[in-house]
Amino acid sequence: MKARLHPNEGVIAMQFQSPLSVEDAVAFLADDQNARILSGGTDLLVRLRLGHIAPSKIVDIKKIEGMRSITREDGGFRIGAAVSGAEMNENHDLYLAWPGVVEAAGLIGSTQIQGRATIVGNLCNAGPAADSVPALVAASATARIAGPSGVRDVLVQDIPIAPGQTSLKIGELVTSIFLPAQPVNGSDAYLRFIPRTEMDIAVVGCGVSLKLDSAGTVVQARVALGAVAPTVLLVENAAEILIGTQLDDDALSALAEASSSVANPIDDKRGTIAFRKDVSGVLTCRAAKIAYSRAKGTVK
Amino acid sequence: MSQIHVKTIINGDASEFLCAADETLLDVLRDRLDLTGSKEGCASGDCGACSVTMDGRLVCACLVLGAEADGTEITTIEGMATGENLHPLQQAFLDHAALQCGICTPGFLVAAKSLLERNPDPTEEETRYWLAGNLCRCTGYDKIVRAVLDAAKIMRETA
Numbered sequence: 485m486k487a488r489l490h491p492n493e494g495v496i497a498m499q500f501q502s503p504l505s506v507e508d509a510v511a512f513l514a515d516d517q518n519a520r521i522l523s524g525g526t527d528l529l530v531r532l533r534l535g536h537i538a539p540s541k542i543v544d545i546k547k548i549e550g551m552r553s554i555t556r557e558d559g560g561f562r563i564g565a566a567v568s569g570a571e572m573n574e575n576h577d578l579y580l581a582w583p584g585v586v587e588a589a590g591l592i593g594s595t596q597i598q599g600r601a602t603i604v605g606n607l608c609n610a611g612p613a614a615d616s617v618p619a620l621v622a623a624s625a626t627a628r629i630a631g632p633s634g635v636r637d638v639l640v641q642d643i644p645i646a647p648g649q650t651s652l653k654i655g656e657l658v659t660s661i662f663l664p665a666q667p668v669n670g671s672d673a674y675l676r677f678i679p680r681t682e683m684d685i686a687v688v689g690c691g692v693s694l695k696l697d698s699a700g701t702v703v704q705a706r707v708a709l710g711a712v713a714p715t716v717l718l719v720e721n722a723a724e725i726l727i728g729t730q731l732d733d734d735a736l737s738a739l740a741e742a743s744s745s746v747a748n749p750i751d752d753k754r755g756t757i758a759f760r761k762d763v764s765g766v767l768t769c770r771a772a773k774i775a776y777s778r779a780k781g782t783v784k
Numbered sequence: 785m786s787q788i789h790v791k792t793i794i795n796g797d798a799s800e801f802l803c804a805a806d807e808t809l810l811d812v813l814r815d816r817l818d819l820t821g822s823k824e825g826c827a828s829g830d831c832g833a834c835s836v837t838m839d840g841r842l843v844c845a846c847l848v849l850g851a852e853a854d855g856t857e858i859t860t861i862e863g864m865a866t867g868e869n870l871h872p873l874q875q876a877f878l879d880h881a882a883l884q885c886g887i888c889t890p891g892f893l894v895a896a897k898s899l900l901e902r903n904p905d906p907t908e909e910e911t912r913y914w915l916a917g918n919l920c921r922c923t924g925y926d927k928i929v930r931a932v933l934d935a936a937k938i939m940r941e942t943a
C-alpha cells in the first residue's frame with residue numbers, strides 16, 4: 485500500500501462505478517455526500533492524489549449514453565458533460581457558431597489535458613479562474629441537471645456559488661450544456677490575461693457575446709468576467725452601454741470603466757487589485773472588438 | 785480491498801489487470817504491468833512524462849484511473865519501436881541529441897507521434913504548442929523541436 489495515496493486508503497476502500505444510464509448515476513450518487521463525479525478527471529484526480537479529497541465513491545459518467553456527443557437542438561448545440569475540449573475544437577459547426585466558447589475551452593491546459601478536460605468539469609470545479617465559464621455565461625448557456633427529483637435547466641452563472649462550491653444538491657449531476665442558436669449577425673469572443681503564453685491560470689478572463697442588426701449596430705450584448713471575484717461576474721450594465729452603438733470609442737471607454745468597476749479581485753503575486761481591475765477593462769474592450777468583427781462577418 | 789477487473793488493449797495486445805479504485809493508469813502500467821517507459825515527473829498533469837494515448841487521444845496517464853481504461857485501447861512508448869527497429873522519431877532524437885537525462889523523452893516521443901499522426905507537416909509553432917505540456921529540465925527544447933521536424937520530414941519522404 486503506497487503512503488502517498490489518500491489518507492483513507494486501506495481504511496475505507498474507495499469504490500469506482502461506471503454507470504451506463506443517468507438513472508443509475510443518480511442512484512449511485514444519492515444519499516452519499518462523499519461520492520464524487522468523474523468527467524475528464526483533470527481536476528478531480530489531482531485533488532485525489534494531493535489528499536485534498538477522500539471520496540467514498542467515484543462515479544465515472546463517460547460511459548453514459550449521450551455524454552460524449554455534441555448534437556444540434558433548436559438551432560443551438562447540446563454538449564454532453566463528458567465531451568472534451570479537443571472534441572469541441574474539432575467540431576467545425578460549433579466553432580462557427582460559438583468561436584469564443586470553443587476557444588475558451590481550448591485554452592484549458594496542454595494537448596494532454598485537452599484530450600480529457602470538459603467544460604462541465606471546469607464549471608463544477610467552481611474555480612474562480614475557470615476559463616470556459618465567462619464565455620458560457622456571455623453565451624447565455626444553460627446546464628441540464630439530473631437528480632433524484634428529476635431534470636432541470638439552470639443558467640450556467642447560477643452554478644458556481646463560491647470557490648469550490650456549486651448550487652448542485654446531493655445526488656445531482658450536470659448531464660449537458662446547451663448553447664442557444666447563434667443569431668445571424670451574432671458572435672462571441674473570449675480572452676484571458678496570463679503572464680506566460682501557454683499553460684497558466686487566468687489573471688483575468690473575459691467573455692463577450694454580441695448581436696448586431698444589419699447596419700452593424702449592437703442590439704444584444706452580454707459580458708462576463710472570470711478570475712476577478714469568488715465566482716464569475718456578469719457585467720450587468722454592459723448591455724445598456726453597448727446597445728445602440730457601433731462600438732465607437734465612447735462606448736468602449738464606458739465599457740472598460742464598467743468592467744473595471746465591477747471587478748472585485750484579490751491581491752496576489754500574480755496581480756495586484758489595481759492591475760487586475762485595469763486589465764479587466766482592457767480585455768473586455770479587446771474581446772468586444774473581436775466579437776463585433778466576427779458578428780459583422782469580417783472575421784470568423 | 786476490492787479490486788477492479790479491467791480489460792484493455794495495450795500496444796495492440798489484449799491485456800487484463802486488477803487494480804484498486806484510486807490507482808492511476810500510470811501506476812498500473814509501471815507497477816503492475818512492468819511497462820516502466822512512461823515516467824512520473826509530477827503526478828499532476830503538468831510535465832507530460834507519463835504521456836500515453838487512450839483511444840487515439842494523447843493523455844497524461846497520471847490523470848487517468850486504471851479502472852477508466854476498461855474497454856479502451858492504450859498505446860505507450862513500449863509500442864513505438866518495431867522489434868529492433870527504432871521509430872523515425874526515436875532515431876531523430878538520437879541523431880539530434882534531443883535528450884540528456886532522458887526522463888522526459890518517452891513522453892515527448894509519444895506526444896510527438898500523436899502530433900505527426902494528425903499533422904504530418906507541422907510548423908515549428910504548431911509543434912511547440914502541441915508539446916507545451918511536455919516539460920524538459922535539460923535540453924532547452926530546441927533540439928527536441930528540431931528532431932520532431934526532421935522526423936516529420938523523413939516520414940513524409942518515406943511515406
Ligand SMILES: Cc1cc2nc3c(=O)[nH]c(=O)nc-3n(C[C@H](O)[C@H](O)[C@H](O)COP(=O)(O)OP(=O)(O)OC[C@H]3O[C@@H](n4cnc5c(N)ncnc54)[C@H](O)[C@@H]3O)c2cc1C
Pocket residue numbers: 520521522523524525526527528529530545565591592593594597600601602603604605606607608609613614615616652656657658659683684685686828829830
Ligand atoms: C496541467 C493542467 C492545466 C490546467 N489548465 C487550466 C486552464 O488553463 N484553465 C482552466 O480553466 N483550467 C485548467 N485546468 C483545470 C482543469 O483541467 C479544468 O478545470 C477542466 O475543465 C476540468 O474538467 P474535467 O472534465 O477534467 O473535470 P473533473 O476533474 O472530472 O471534475 C472537476 C470537478 O467537477 C465535478 N464534476 C465533473 N463532472 C460533473 C458533472 N457532470 N456534474 C457535476 N459535477 C461534476 C467533479 O466531481 C469535480 O469536483 C488545468 C489542469 C491541469 C492538470
Ligand code: FES
Pocket residue numbers: 823824825826827828829830831832833834835844845846847
Ligand atoms: S507525471 Fe503525469 S504529467 Fe507529470
Ligand code: FES
Pocket residue numbers: 882883884885886887888889919920921922923
Ligand atoms: S532530458 Fe532531462 S528532462 Fe528532458
